[in-house]
Structure formats: C-alpha cells, structure tokens
Amino acid sequence: MNNIVIAENLCKSYLTKKALQGTDLTIKPGKIVGLLGPNGSGKTTFLKIAAGILHPSSGQILIDGQKPGVYTKSIVSYLPDTDYLFKWMKIKDSVQYFKDFYGDFNEKTAAELLDFMKLDANSSVNSLSKGMKEKLKLTLVLSRKAKLYILDEPLGGVDPTAREKILDAISNNFSENSSMLITTHLVNDIERIFDEVAFISSGEIVLQGNAEELRRTKNKSIDELYREVFQ
C-alpha cells in the first residue's frame, strides 16, 4: 500500500524564525507514529501543514498522494491543541456539527465514546473542564473513519486517570486501515501505543525508527531515549 504521508524537504519560515528546516517524514498505513520533540521544535507546525491549515515555505507534503486541500481534509481527522469548538454549543451540537460536515463521521461510535468518556450530551461545551473538553475533542476526532488521524498533544492538561481513558479510547478505536500521527511531551504515558517514533529538533528529524527496534537496539525505553536526545 502507498504511504499515507510523504513529507520531503519540508520548510516553514516565519519572519525571524525557521520552524521547519527540510523535514522528511514518511508514514505507512496502519501505523501509529509519535512525533516527539521539545517546545518550539516544529511538531505543531508539521501537524498543521499536514492538516492543511498552514502552508509550507518550500518542500512538499502529500497526504494519500495529494497536496493538502479539500480532499485531504475529508480523510484527515485533526485534533488541534486549542479550544476550537463554538462556545454556544452543547456536546450534542458539536456531534451534529461533525456529522453534518464529515461523511465518514459515525454517530454510533460517537455515542459509545461519549458514554465511555462519561460525557453528558446535554452539557454545554463552555461549562466543561479542560480535561473534559479534551475528551470531547478526542471523541469527535476518533468518531470519524479517517485515513489519517493527527493528534496534537491529546493528553495536554489531562489528569493521569483521564490519560489512561484517552489512551484506551485511541487504542480501541484505531483501525488497521488508518494511520495516526501523535505529538506529546508525556512520552512515558503514551509510548506503549507507538509503532514508530520520530524525534524532531529545530525543525529537523534527528532520529526515526520502529519503536520496538529502537528500544531493543538502544536498550532504553522511548522516554529514556527522548531524554537522552534532548538533554
């Protein structure tokens, strides 16, 4: 099968800063890939380019063989690290919104995930705590049968119990026909679900490989490896 993501020599510059400097990354179908790096390393920039809401200064990224655009947005399910839902919405309104706009949205999965996350469909989005909002966003994103899931800090600001719940939800709802790209600082919590990892520093991939092979060859956990690379 073709690679779902192919990024070649991807660069993104802002006025005085280079966020990405020739990033190369390939993601195979059916893989969960961890994109790991410290603050300001270019993780979110890469994710935003893949999601089609940021445009590269040079280089190329293809999602399912196509440049980011209307088609790729229909097959990419993106979880940004922001409070992007409308304040007026109730949880059921946000579910309806996703159902209205995404043909691959599965209402039954959404209902099951809401139940699993213990979220009341009649609650107002505005009244939810940070952790509950994170669970809701994840519910919406995972309820799509997307080819590529892009999760930016899915565990950000979430307590340890909720983290486990979120990781279980990710694992349980991931299908072999999809791929997933996840960024996180909480490497120790999430490394168990990674098939592959890529370490990014100053906009460049500095280490990449199969998670299990890296553990075996380096005789370290991914978390320990992360600390070694970015010490």
Next chain:
Amino acid sequence: MLMLVKYELRRKLVTILGICLTMMIGNLFLLTKLDSWQMGVPILSTFLGVGGLILIFISSLTLLGDYLYDEQGYLLFTLPQSGVALLTSRLLAAVMQISMVTMVGLVMFCVIDQGKILNALLRHVQGYELVYSILLYLWTIISVLTFIYFCMVVGKIALKGKKVGKIGSFILFFLLGMGWKVVTFVISNFFPQVVQLDSLATITINVGSAIAESVIFVLLFMTTSYLLEHKVDL
C-alpha cells in the same frame, strides 16, 4: 454550503435577536411618545434602525474575521470545503442577518409612521423599480462585504500578527477603495452611456462603470476564495 450558513446564523443568533428586540422595544417606547414628541419620534426610529444596521454590519464582518484570528478558525478551515463555499456561505449568512434586521427596522418604522410612507410608495413605485431596489440592496451588501473580506484575507496573509493584520487590512481597504472609485470614475468618463429609470426619482446607471464594478467584484470574489482555500495560515 447551506450547512455552513446554518451554523453561522446559529452562531450569530443572540446578536441578531438582541438587535431586533432592542429595535422593537425602542420603537414601542417611541410609540408611546407620538403625541408629545411628534416629529422627533420618526427621526429617533430612523436612528434606531440605522444603529441596528451598523451593529449587524459589524457582526457580518466577524463572520470571517473571527475565523481568521481566533481559535475557531481550526474548526472552519479543517472542514473539507472549497474557498468558494467558505466565502459564499459568509456572504449568504450576512445577507440573511442584515435582511432580518432591515425587515424589523422597516416594519417598526411603518408602525411608527402608521403606514403613510409605505402607502405612498405602494401607490407610486412600479414593479420594476421594486425589483431594481431589491437587486441594488443585495448587490450593495455582497459587493461591499466581498471587498472588505478580500482586504481582511490579504491583511491576514501578508501581515501575520492579529493587530498588525487588522490595521493592514484597514489601510488596504482605504487604499483599494479609493482605487476602485478612481477606476469607475475614469471608465464612466470614457463611456458616458447611461440607462435612466424615471419614476419618483430618476435612477441613473452608467453602463461602463457598472460593467467595471461587476468585473472587479468577480475578480475579488475569485481571489478571496482562492486565498481562503490555499493561502491562509492559522
């Protein structure tokens, strides 16, 4: 695309209802003062209507502005929608919400005026003039908003910062607005042919400048749609 319009109107529901209710309550209060304030009542009613229109027009600018500069942009710009759909839905939502406020303002003015002006208009205005007025009303809203949205999008793309981008958009609006007027003025001098509609008042349309404005509108619409789809960075 109609879904986008639906969610925009839902998002602005409180604003629309707030403006309409304020106009209704204000006009009902004025109705109680008809005897004592006399001519002051229709004047104040007109002020209320104009105020409502200014507020809903500003609200129409945020139909796009909020998404360019706030986190809700992540919701809109990740949808599998083309730039044309994004822009058209903003324009349709704006026309609908402005029309709702306009209707309430007109109805309340008719109540205050006890239908005198409305009856006079119905007696003298021809059908084609009514159609022309409605088309002119729609054209004005759509062309002005398209122009402003174009300036907002270019400002956002060229100047990334929120404050700088907004100021840049305003300067661009000012400069391009003058440029637009100069172009239509020059064209109307080169092509002085006009169409005149005679009725209560004479309506004069310069053919050359009307065509130029239409072409500029199409260019602005297509460019803004392209920029929304391919160039806006969040």
